[in-house]
Amino acid sequence: MTLRLAEHVSMTTTEDGAVLLDERTGRYWQLNATGSVVLHTLLEGGDQEAAVRLLLAGADADSATVGVDVAEVVEHLCSTGLAVRR
Template sequence: MHLRLRPDVDPTDVTDGTVLLDERTGRRWRLNRTGTQVLRGVLIGQDADRIASELADRHRIPAHVARHDVTAIVERLRTATLLESTGQG
């Protein structure tokens, strides 16, 4: 399953990450650099294991910790309805 930002979510890169504006509600979500890396990986179709592996290498943390973080970030974005399934994959 591939995920994408909802069409009414506007991402803006900032110095330390990304701000997502939900144009439906006016609510803003701020992602730090790690959250931004996870989001970018998801948007290009990387699976959670690949994203977690890159995070683990970059931050020198155990793979299971990185995997937990990736899963948590993606779940929060989905719960906030900022991400949606494309139906592909």
């Protein structure tokens, strides 16, 4: 499963992650570096497992924990209407 940003959402990459703007509400959402890696990976056609692999490459964590974290980021982005599953 990959993602796309909702049509009313714009994204700007920052030094430490990304900022999403919901243009309907004017609300900003800030992603830390980890959330940004997850979102960029899925927007570029990768799946959740690819995001987990990328995050594990630079971290001292186990794959189960990172997998849960990635799933939570995806669920939050979709449940808030910022992203849509493809």
